[in-house]
Amino acid sequence: MTMSYKQLIEGQRYQIQAYLSQHLSYREIGRRYRKGSRAKRVIIPNRIGIEERPEIVETKQCFGDWEVDTVLGKQGTGAIVSLVERKSKMYLIPKVPKKSAEDVCRAVGAMLWRYLRHLHTITTDNGTEFCAHESIAQKLKTDVYFANPYASWERGLNENYNGLLRQYIPKGTDLRTVTDEEIEKVQRSLNLRPRKCLGYRQPAVVFDELRSAA
Structure with a gap:
């Protein structure tokens, strides 16, 4: 049969x-x-979604709107906080010893404090390292918004720069072996790289011009 x-x-x-x-x-x-059948749900207190962000931020015409994310090193070796200004494409990458809300909050505050006069909004993802967003907002006197989960294109500029960063610091790098001087060198290199979207001008130059004009 x-x-x-x-x-x-x-x-x-x-x-x-x-x-x-x-x-x-x-x-x-x-x-x-x-195992892996359910994504771990992260509850961020008093989270403000990107849908409440002023529409003008999307145009990238205003100076002082930032995107923030973290880039991880080899497990347990720390992280890099990546911040990029949407109009000038200026990129800041402080290193932190661990991906904790406290360390990330401190790093964001230290990097953006000097630009406080021109700071309007911050847009981030939904990682637990941003649970202290209210402290960031209070310290910097700004508004912090969260992109939708699994919508990396809502922080597309940040994602693009993180890809460029990986050309210098590959995934799986032990960040304990990367010095602050090396981090600064990478940051300077990326900010002096001409960008097509800026008419092949350098982000650092455009950033300084916008600061002077604001």
Whole structure:
């Protein structure tokens, strides 16, 4: 008797189930199935979504709107906080010992404090390292907005620069071996790289001009 396609599939499924039952306990099967099946939900207190951000920020015509993210080193070796100003494309990359809300809040505050007079908004992602966003907003007297989950294009400039950063500091790098002087050198190199979107001008030059004019 010829076996139908449906019977063949059912037979293969039965063989797989029998193999799993023989080699794995029920608890192990359940644990393996659940692993990664649900993304860990991050609850950020008093989060303000990007839909409430002023529409003019999207045009990139105003000076003083920043995007913020973190770039991780090898597990447990720290992180780099990446900040980019949307109009000038100026890029700042302080290194922090760990990806904690406290360290990230301190780094963002230290880097943007000097530009406080021109600071209007900050847009970030939904990582737990930004749970202290209210402290950042209060310290810098600005508004912090969160992009939608899994919508990296809403911080596209930041994502683009993080890709450029990886040309200098590849994924998996032990950041303990990267000095602050090396970080500053990379930052300077990226800010002196002519950008097509700026008419092949340098972000550092455009940034200084906009600061002087504001």
